[in-house]
Amino acid sequence: MKLLFTVFFLLMLHAVVAQTTLSGKVTDTKGEGIPGANITLANTYDGTTSDANGNFSFTTSEQGQQTLVVSFIGFKENRRAVTLGTTPLVVAIALEETINELEAVTITAGSFTAGDASRRTVFKAIDIATTAGATADIAGALNTLPGTQKVGETGRLFVRGGDGSETRTFIDGMLVLDAYGTSAPNTPSRGRFLPFMFKGTSFSTGGYSAEYGQALSSVLALDSKDEAEMTRTDIGILSVGADVAHTQAWDGGSVAGKVQYTNIRPYYGLINQEIDWKTPPASIEGIGAFRQRVGKQGMVKVYGNYNHSDFALYNHAIEDHSNTSLYDLTNDYRYLNGFYKTMLNEKWNVRGGLSYTGIKNNTWLNDDNIVETQKGVHAKTVFEGSLSDKVEVKAGAEVIQRNYDQAFDLKVGQDYTLSFNETLSSAFVEADVYTSNKFVMQGGARAEYNSLNQKFSVDPRVSLAYKTGKISQVYFAYGTFRQAAKNEMLRVNSTLSSEKAEHFILNYQVMENNRTLRLQAYYKRYNDLVKYRNADPLQLYNGGDGYAQGVEFFWRDYKSIKNVDYWLSYSFLDTKRNYLDFPQRAVPTFASAHNVSLVTKYFVTPLKTQVGVTYSYTTGRPYNNPNTAVFNGGKTPYYADLSVNLSYLPKPYIIVHVSCTNVLGRDNIFGYEYATTPDASGVYGSRAIRQPAPRFLFVGIFITLSKDKSTNQLPTL
């Protein structure tokens, strides 16, 4: 009897052990089945995977109170208590989606973002290096994107009817006071920062976050790379100089140094230039970067850059070509940027930075000496975190202090100095609120106090994005933007108010794997632009205004044609403004109505060579002819440029790079300069502003030495 009982007991135990069946269906909140979800009885091996329709069923030997966990990527984990007995359980599980970077609508649709992972990005980090005509200059590559106007004689980014100074560069969130190197008058300058330093580039042509101040038209936000992954030495032998860089990497940190010498003299000796050089440009540059991970999530970055450059040339008077004057410029540039970021807890992080810029321009105009110095310090702290999984908040404060002076040491006349000291204190707050992966609203404001004009301002910024389909979305943004008047204005009148712009942007984007279509329309209103009273450049006031409006088109395709990657940009711009010496509203000389760029890249596998071809076309720009009654009534011929580059990889660690701009040698004219006084017959003489030479040819050999010989410098070019 006892035995019978034992056997019965054990049998019953087994029977019970093997018998609870759990079944049901996993769906999203709309009732669509989710296949592949993981259904788990917590702390046991028991569970299953949902089938193609989201249905599941499994048996378990567990008993009593248990926890059923259902999870699937892109959805919040669902946990529920279940009581397991002898009766089968049927459960319906609706998973709530998580706001997920890859699926969610993007609020940054108004910008072109290039990241390392290059997933949902329209523009890739490597594009900067491989766009023909850009000669590895960040601004040069971005100039092929819609919203920008080609202004060939400056090399700067002119965005949506704004002039070059209205685009500001930020490195790790810190404002860069002068992002471009020096160049002779009417010759393009290059960006001071090399593309290889950055893991991410975000170029916004309007409607950007409240985090960014002091930019009227556009923001170029660059994220510097984290610690280097491997120790390497890079050597570059260029037709215009040489550079050597070394990177030492260790676990969690790295230090890198680079020395670069550029001398364009031998090149100018070979190729005739439009400019009458006394000494063509030469520069020496040293760069240092230090990176260290601190703790689990902290990161410290220090970056420093020193550059010394000089050149001298003779300006020929328009009235009389034989009448020359010397222009001699020596520039010293120092930039130091320290950055720190760490997690405070699971939901909040803090980042902060301190940057210093020192710029000194020592100019000789014949026997007159002008020394311009600008020193700036920027300190900033930003807290970022989430209030819930649907609300993200960002808040920060910053101080920018600038000391500027321009000292004139004149051969004839009284020496004098123009100077100003400005302190900008600002704070901003911004929240991203998601209702689902389909809709997000960003709202924020930026408050600023300017010590120079003693004005306090608040700028609101709002943007909304809605996903209209699986791969398409619409986006709207509005905001007001403010920027202190230019140095050359403030040094004359330091009480000038900041200039102001308002942006209204509507954007539609369709994006699937390797194909992107983007359409944009915008309206922009300018106020408080600096204007000359009675056409006198010494009587400045904030009486100017203007507008810009336009439509833009962007199409990128890396799918339709094998091994070919291309994009086509078109921008239409209608803009007028009344500022500076303008007698009434007129189209400024940097604005062109139609801008087109076609960029193609083709990899020829058997030749191990990437060929890039870029074609740019811009309709004529206005210029002011004092011989006619209409202000800015002249129009230059159209601008066109066909540039080609080749990158050849003979060995995994060697790259040979050849590029040539304006292959067809078109004589592009950017505008006309006029004599200040009329000649005997009462006519103002003129001279066209041309390219310094029809073509620019560049040859470089780049060698990388590392333990792993398959590494090369391609991404850094």
Place this chain on the structure above:
Amino acid sequence: MKTSMNLHSTVSKQNISVSRFLHIVLFLLVALPLSSRATDKYTEAMQKNIQAVYTQQTVAELQNTVNTLERIGTAEKSKWEPFYYASFGYVMMANREKDGAKKDGYLDQATTALDKAKALQQGDSEITALEGFIHMIRVTVDPATRGQQYSGLATQSFHKAVALNPENPRALALLAQMQYGTAQFFGSSTEEACGTLNKSLEKFETFKATSELAPQWGKGMAMGLKEKCK
């Protein structure tokens, strides 16, 4: 379960008039498989799923296995193998997926799972080699853009894995694969790659698994490359 079921049938056929001794034996016979099943449950379940991850061909099948492995890993808490094989399973899924974005998604999950394994087993040659394998598959999503960065990272991981355990044939086979691809692209000699491959094949012969659950994959891939090296 099968063993205990057989036991029941044996028991039910027994005559009821038996001694106390038999009583105890019976109890032990029935109960022991229960307890021994509990201690071996991990190895048994793992072996079954490792076999599945090695042989399954479709993404759906692999997803099922990977889910099971993650369940085991979550329940066990201290074992690195479930996450290692879950990660391997995701790499296999990425391998079979054609859509770039989905491929990236699987590789993200492979990385997440491998990070869990890494946290439990630091400085492991097998984990490091698999990390390199993930980088290697990343390249295939967009070779023109990613080739440089990820092939560098992959090669670096393979070197690190070999340094951690020079006897690891998988690290050598993957490194050989990488070197072969690079040599082929540049039209240079495949001598170095085939040298690494031969070393790898030798190590496959002498490799002694430290446990029943130690990784065993990669030989097929090495044999495939051997054909090209001839």
